[in-house]
Amino acid sequence: MYKHLVMMLVVGLVWVRTGSMAPVEAQTGTAATGEWTAAEWAKARRLSPLPPPPRDATNALADHDKAAELGHLLFFDPRLSPHGVSCATCHRPECGMTDGLPVGHTLAPVHRNTMTIVNSAYYRWLTWDGARDSLWHQAAGPIESPKEMGSSRLYVVRAVMQHYEQALKQIVELPSGWASMWRQLPPAGQPGEAAFDRLPPDRQAAVNRVFATILKCIAAYERKIVSAAAPFDRYVAGDSTALSLASRRGFQHFLRLACDTCHNTPLFSDDEFHNLG
Ligand code: HEC
Ligand code: HEC
Incomplete structure (x- = not known):
């Protein structure tokens, strides 16, 4: 019984979280691009937010x-x-x-x-x-x-x-x-x-x-020229109006075409070299 209660609580939390994190169509009232799947939304969360730049040990003035x-x-x-x-x-x-x-x-x-x-x-x-x-x-x-x-x-x-x-x-x-x-x-x-x-x-x-x-x-x-709080970041943070319908559709294509195999961090880059042929 106790176990079941805990389970329900967990399921409830998960539901609330996905409910508030996948706001697209529900809040803008358009179904044109379809809902994000949980897997798609998880991928979006890997692309934002951008953390502060890493420390630069080679530059004592980096953060001066x-x-x-x-x-x-x-x-x-x-x-x-x-x-x-x-x-x-x-x-x-x-x-x-x-x-x-x-x-x-x-x-x-x-x-x-x-x-x-x-x-x-x-x-x-x-x-x-x-x-x-x-x-x-x-x-x-x-x-x-x-x-x-x-x-x-x-x-x-x-x-x-x-x-x-x-x-x-x-x-x-x-x-x-x-x-x-x-x-x-x-x-x-x-x-x-x-x-x-x-x-x-x-x-x-x-x-x-x-x-x-x-x-x-x-x-x-x-170091101060960073793309944090770009429309995409605001969108992933929950502002469903931050991206236009065209942009949201584009992002869906981006995920479905697996562009994020390589463009896969908040920099939209894996910072690696690829031979693209
Ligand atoms: C195999 C890894 C890989 C995949 C998958 C990939 N890209 Fe790229 N992308 C790269 C690399 C590497 C470059 C840099 C190309 C160069 O140096 O000519 C690049 C460059 C770009 C650029 C130019 C960026 C700039 O600053 O000039 C865009 C835009 C882009 N890719 C979009 C996409 C889109 C859209 C997709 C999916 C349809 C995609 N990429 C899939 C590796 C990839
Ligand atoms: C003639 C035009 C030109 C001027 C002037 C110029 N750049 Fe560039 N910059 C480029 C080009 C082209 C590249 C790519 C170079 C390459 O691949 O070898 C580049 C690359 C860079 C990069 C690398 C970005 C990355 O993500 O790898 C940085 C940083 C940069 N420039 C900063 C500067 C700074 C600072 C100055 C002034 C001191 C400067 N640039 C002056 C054309 C220019």
């Missing part, structure tokens, strides 16, 4: 708010490039942080589609081929690429000292002697170029350190 504020300004600042190209030239907010082009193209075509930076803080491997494994280090690539920003670490540290010295000083302690050193640095250059390679090792080290700090500020900003 002032670093993120400075990173935000730097991301949009064309003065970091002698050609006036910023990160945001290709990662444009109005295009979901990409550029709307088949392949990225500023100073020359880069032969790859510009990825979004939304949720980039979650990925173990960055860029299409996974060539970068930390967010802050990734940012050095476009800065020093002659096809993208056509800039260099010497150019960038000087530009940041000229325009953001106070902000930078509030975030980290700058290398000793830096206050007088940076003004004497050549205007541009990176490893492999004479202007940088001819500098004494202590100057090279100081430049690298300040450059890394700048990249870490940019990464701290990128």
Whole structure:
């Protein structure tokens, strides 16, 4: 008898839970897409909510708010490039942080589609081929690429000292002697170029350190660009009006076609490599 009561209680709870978690047609009054099955709804629950980004042990400034504020300004600042190209030239907010082009193209075509930076803080491997494994280090690539920003670490540290010295000083302690050193640095250059390679090792080290700090500020900003509380998340959380009928139908196809074999986490990605043939 006691056992039965417990069973009824459990069944009751399960019923209440599924009742409130599968709100689609019941609450919107349309049966056009059919009800979610329990299995479908369980799959939806695997795709939301998005947790906070994982800790980044390679970046001491990852969750430093002032670093993120400075990173935000730097991301949009064309003065970091002698050609006036910023990160945001290709990662444009109005295009979901990409550029709307088949392949990225500023100073020359880069032969790859510009990825979004939304949720980039979650990925173990960055860029299409996974060539970068930390967010802050990734940012050095476009800065020093002659096809993208056509800039260099010497150019960038000087530009940041000229325009953001106070902000930078509030975030980290700058290398000793830096206050007088940076003004004497050549205007541009990176490893492999004479202007940088001819500098004494202590100057090279100081430049690298300040450059890394700048990249870490940019990464701290990128960590804030996440897709949490997107319409899909609100829908899964119980707001049945968050997705249109077309979107709900699309999601049903997505599940029935087993797209979530690979697009199977709140990032809609398994963060793995697949040979799609
Ligand atoms: C010329 C256009 C262009 C510029 C400028 C540019 N990017 Fe990108 N970005 C791309 C392209 C193209 C990719 C894909 C690269 C690849 O696969 O090698 C990419 C990839 C990325 C990724 C990887 C995303 C992921 O999920 O793997 C991040 C992060 C990123 N860019 C940040 C930046 C930052 C920060 C800057 C400025 C310092 C910047 N980008 C400047 C075009 C650009
Ligand atoms: C076997 C694993 C797998 C399955 C199943 C799969 N995808 Fe993908 N999907 C990928 C991979 C890998 C990429 C990246 C493709 C590339 O690099 O060219 C991708 C890319 C995409 C993109 C482009 C994302 C972007 O940011 O540019 C979309 C959209 C997409 N898939 C939708 C779907 C849909 C819809 C289905 C179901 C009909 C599906 N995928 C099934 C692995 C898969």
